[in-house]
Amino acid sequence: MVATATATASLNKFEKIKSEKDGLAVKAQLEDFAKIGWEAMEEGDRDYRLKWLGIFFRPVTPGKFMLRLRLPHGIINADQMRVLAEIVQRYGSDGNADITTRQNLQLRGIRLEDIPEIFRLLKAVGLTSVQSGMDNVRNITGSPVAGIDADELFDTRELVQQVQDMITNKGEGNPEFTNLPRKFNIAIAGCRDNSVHAEINDIAFIPAFSGESFGFNVIVGGFFSAKRCDAAIPLNAWVTPEEVVPLCRAILEVFRDNGLRANRQKARLMWLIDEWGIEKFRSEVEKQLGKTLKEAAAKDEIIWEKCDRIGVYRQKQPGFNYVGLHIPVGRLFAQDMLEIARIADVYGKGEIRLTVEQNIIIPHINDACLAAFLSESIIKKFAINPTPLTRALVSCTGAEFCNFALIETKNRAVELMQELETELTLKKPVRIHWTGCPNSCGQPQVADIGLMGTKVRKNGQTLEGVDIYMGGKVGKDAQLGTCIRKSVPCEDLKPVLRELLIKHFDAEINSEFSN
Template identity: 35%
Template sequence: MTSPPRPANRHHKRPRGEGQWALGYREPLNKNEENKKNDDGLNVRQRIIDVYSKRGFDSIDPADLRGRFRWFGLYTQRKPGIDGGKTAILEPEELDDRYFMLRVRIDGGQLSLEQLRTIADIANRYARGTADVTDRQNIQLHWIEVESVPAIWEALEAVGLSTTEACGDTPRVMLGCPLAGIDSDEVIDATAQIDDTVARYIGDPAYSNLPRKFKSAMSGCPAHCTVHEINDIAFVGVVDERGEKGFDLWVGGGLSTNPMLAKRLGTFVRPEQVHEVWAGVIGIFRDYGYRRLRHRARIKFLINDWGAERFREVLEKEYLGYTLPDGPAPEPPRGGRRDHVGVHPQKDGNFYVGFAPKVGRLDGDKLNLIADIAERYGSNRVRTTVEQKMVVLDIAPDKVDGIVADLEAADLQVKPSTFRRQTMACTGIEFCKLAIVETKALASDLIDELERRLPGFTDPLTINVNGCPNSCARIQVADIGLKGQLVTDAGGNQVEGFQIHLGGSLGVNPGFGRKVRGLKATAAELPDYVERVLKNFQGQKNDGESFSEWVQRADDADLK
């Protein structure tokens, strides 16, 4: 008896047990896949309008409540008073509050003042004033009741916004540079590509049942502000040898508990091809992605197994029907920080003004105030950034000093300290059912304490605070990444604390943070710890050496 022939490429032929549709394996493999097979997530919208908003929280089918609601940006909040030690122990219905987080998708971070004011009014009317800018350019509201959702959608859609596929196993918000079209150094303006892709595919049932979430970025930013290295797909502006502007394609970045950097496919994508290349990549993910195990379902696992060459071959032969030319790699990121904070010239002679809300925390009144200040100084456009910051565009040279003064008076700092400028925090235990520790208030207090203790510290330094291992706040690529967990204090008590990652970075030398054996701190110890390690850095660094570079050569004792 002869053995069957071996497949030509073992990476392409994964076992059927991975649950890949393209290999004929479509049976439900876990509860999430079963729910999606039973009914597409997009169909829940009409039930929310016709049934749940009229009959209330208790009428919601559990499969909709903890599954399909996400297809329209809705997650149940964490019930107040449940400590982090119970996060992994309690059943979902025990953690669920009767209120929702609602995520407004802001593709490319682009907002008109009318849109900003609409979000502000929704926050004040339906969300107890809450409004946080996320590190994916969205704005998140809390305390939303299901009865209010149809009215919220009506208000958002009247100004061209939506919550469609803001969460769930879907193509989520498209990241874009907040300075697209105005930065004099930008390689290419990707606004049209973002708008075109969103219009064609968001809400399309052909792409609404993916193995897991799918994060996209399209940008020609010279500072690489959309962190292309850690997105599922990224189009990065380049210029080929003929002087033609287009995009370099990256696939398979992602952090969470198994971080991987994206892989360059080495292709040159012309602007008019972007939408179909995007659809081809997401089609591969839909058809070949691993659906059996949730923790292996992101596209990064597929391309890690196949390799970039094989992935490109399948994209071109099975999905595009044509070959993409080889193309150049992006130029290294422009020097300095990636966040667009401060006053900088636009290519039209006006200025943009970027400012730093504390760890992205705002509220409805503050959003209205931002709109009022922007309008007072002649702007009708604001932007959100992937660093939980905001930017006002189109300020005339003679009005710059005035808007800076008004923003600073509202504690929206245009010239913030390093700590205010570069500390990010996820939602944390205040609202998130996955969290183990508190984040927003802790990070805000940490900023205040570090500003007091280290007033002369001016080096770039990212401090990213996360409430659980899932890395929504990108802990592995921060200079100081803080992963929330319960730790034992000096008295033997279990308290909120953090595992510490040091020296992560993106850009010229991308890499994940170093974990020093046993390096943890309680929440109360954090200011002392960060002060100590930063003083060691200041005392030992070489000229021009960054914190992450110093960490790679520092002794463990100096990092503890």
């Protein structure tokens, strides 16, 4: 573990908070917090340590917390979804859930006095929110069609669950991994289309064959932050599926014990790799692992363009289908969640899957039931054939609920795309990602067009605006985009986007708007 001899006075604010009390310690205090209320809580507990349990104090909505779950692989069942719907339903207009870009759900409007009961409800259906915030490993992602896609190379669901169980002690909390230098992302891909956005993870396992044997090439260090964004780089290592969990543990232990902690802006894994060099980093991981890693396979198997999985698809299981529903910017309300749980039960096997594009997949729909499924009224709201700009739209939470966001994103994003689609005809989807601040939760750097919130000056006033990114690519030959224009006021954004869509994505102006 990290040495504790450093004088507390020399630690930055966050390291000082962690040195005073482990984040998991507040788990035993939840009943007391519920009784005294959020205003009477010690700041370190309320604003920071609660995040170790997935509970986020939001100054923009005082008294109303966000609860971030852990949903490994983005898989949930209908009973669990109903419980989550009932939780947010009690909060009326304040209650909703957002699908995140890590196949996860965040519940909004939560009151602190309800947390003990909410945690009891979650535990009863096998859900946890432990270690989902601050300096912990975040939700572990995998292909949203693992186990049902006929073209997959490896079903990663069990591996993802094993990694989660190792990190979180099967959802109970694991102090071994609650004091990382900074947050950490892991993705495990068993498909050929890079549905996990491997290159933006601290560790990503990419399918590859070494001779006739299946395994994974490993890349490390990918991340987004306000200070720097970098794609992951090869570790020059190939591992079998059985070696994935031990390697994750070894890398996390090396990062935990050696990662840079003085400056939080330089505390992600890539900064340690920069300081050591990839060869030393690999060597230290091997020492921790207790074995020499096999060199990477000559090529990996991510050879397809990205598929968003919206629409109707045949499963590998004969006679069954999975259907991808488009959820505009990932926003769900209680009634939506109850309806999704119902149709998953009635037409499928009660399983629901989330995607990194903030959409939902319902698998295991029998051929005989497919027409009836597609006639359900909820399918009109959450379409299987959305329009091109709406289809590929992604957005972070924005200023409505997040105190870091500099602009409002979700509602603005939906409205602006709808306006542009009345004026333009597009031949194919264009991936437009919105993020409210440089923390890049909306991942603008992987989009065809990325919009990052900022404050701009116009006519002597401070307004909401965006920096514009272009050139991000997912799937094979993935790459990060770059900023092409800064400080565009949101009120002036529509004509700028219209011009970009016409010039770079072959959009055509509809006749009624041509003059």
